[in-house]
Amino acid sequence: MITAFLAWLETSPPAEAIRTSGYLFAIIESFHVIGLVMVFGTITIVDLRLLGVASTRRPFTRVASDILKWTWLGFALAATTGSLLFITNAAVYSRNFYFRSKMVLLALSAVNMLIFNFTAARSVQRWDKDQAAPVAGRTVAVVSLVLWVTIIFCGRWIGFTTN
Amino acid sequence: MTQFAQWLSQTPVSLAIQTHAWIIPTLQSIHIVAIGVIFSSVFMIALRILGLAGSDQTLLDTFGRFGPPLSAALCITVATGAFQVMGEPARELLSFSFWLKMSLLAAATFTTVVFHSAVRRNEHHWGEVVIGRWTAKSLTILTVLVWAGIIILGRLIAYDSIWGAWSRVPKD
Numbered sequence: 537m538i539t540a541f542l543a544w545l546e547t548s549p550p551a552e553a554i555r556t557s558g559y560l561f562a563i564i565e566s567f568h569v570i571g572l573v574m575v576f577g578t579i580t581i582v583d584l585r586l587l588g589v590a591s592t593r594r595p596f597t598r599v600a601s602d603i604l605k606w607t608w609l610g611f612a613l614a615a616t617t618g619s620l621l622f623i624t625n626a627a628v629y630s631r632n633f634y635f636r637s638k639m640v641l642l643a644l645s646a647v648n649m650l651i652f653n654f655t656a657a658r659s660v661q662r663w664d665k666d667q668a669a670p671v672a673g674r675t676v677a678v679v680s681l682v683l684w685v686t687i688i689f690c691g692r693w694i695g696f697t698t699n
Numbered sequence: 700m701t702q703f704a705q706w707l708s709q710t711p712v713s714l715a716i717q718t719h720a721w722i723i724p725t726l727q728s729i730h731i732v733a734i735g736v737i738f739s740s741v742f743m744i745a746l747r748i749l750g751l752a753g754s755d756q757t758l759l760d761t762f763g764r765f766g767p768p769l770s771a772a773l774c775i776t777v778a779t780g781a782f783q784v785m786g787e788p789a790r791e792l793l794s795f796s797f798w799l800k801m802s803l804l805a806a807a808t809f810t811t812v813v814f815h816s817a818v819r820r821n822e823h824h825w826g827e828v829v830i831g832r833w834t835a836k837s838l839t840i841l842t843v844l845v846w847a848g849i850i851i852l853g854r855l856i857a858y859d860s861i862w863g864a865w866s867r868v869p870k871d
Binding site: 581 | 720723724725727728731732734735736737738739740742743746752753755756764768847850851853854855857858860861
């Protein structure tokens with residue numbers, strides 16, 4: 537069932553087009569890098585604000601509302617381009633250890649974000665102007681930074697282990 | 700350049716990088732993490748100039764917040780980049796993407812430094828006024844696009860054959 541689905545992805549017209557083109561894969565991969573550096577770079581600014589390391593003179597909500605929309609834009613770009621790269625060789629990627637790890641870590645970062653929304657974000661009015669977020673917010677920030685750096689490393693390792 | 704790449708590939712540092720398969724992907728991963736810091740810093744300064752973010756901060760405050768991580772991350776990319784060149788001299792030094800990337804990098808760094816010092820010099824006169832000028836806005840958008848181009852060209856080093864005859868990387 538899954539095998540058939542992966543095979544169907546690989547033989548789909550966009551997958552064929554990217555595979556047979558001499559430059560499409562390279563261009564899509566380049567935009568994947570632009571998307572992921574936007575995600576990582578902007579989320580780092582928010583995480584450092586939570587930790588009380590930088591942008592501390594601005595309220596957290598101000599920093600977050602300036603930045604998070606760009607994080608999501610970067611994520612949309614990375615997810616779209618990532619899917620296009622995936623379908624060109626779906627069976628191989630889906631068996632790759634670093635690809636699987638990366639997907640698990642992405643899911644964990646979603647969970648981490650939800651935890652933030654149900655904990656520190658609930659009381660944001662009380663600490664918005666403080667130097668740092670309460671311990672729940674700071675923990676989420678550290679976990680987020682570790683997850684995203686690891687995701688970048690896993691992503692780079694996929695390229696070295698699937699050729 | 701071919702001879703230089705040949706010589707470089709025989710140096711002890713290069714040979715050490717070539718012997719350990721994990722070094723190149725590690726350098727590339729750190730390189731990308733640092734690019735994330737650079738691109739988002741450039742992006743936040745650009746959003747401030749365009750009036751799309753940080754409007755409660757002066758332009759100088761915004762440079763104060765994002766300038767230092769930008770410079771630090773730039774140093775990290777230069778260092779990790781230099782080791783990648785030493786590890787794979789022919790792949791980098793004979794590549795068209797690499798030299799185009801270096802040219803854009805020089806242009807982007809120059810623009811950023813000049814603009815930053817202009818803001819600092821004129822802090823009292825047009826630290827705010829500059830934001831309304833369309834030349835400043837278009838230059839800002841151009842700078843972000845140049846940084847995006849630098850990222851694209853960096854990745855294209857791995858696919859230099861797409862440039863056809865402009866690429867001098869030996870095919871293997």
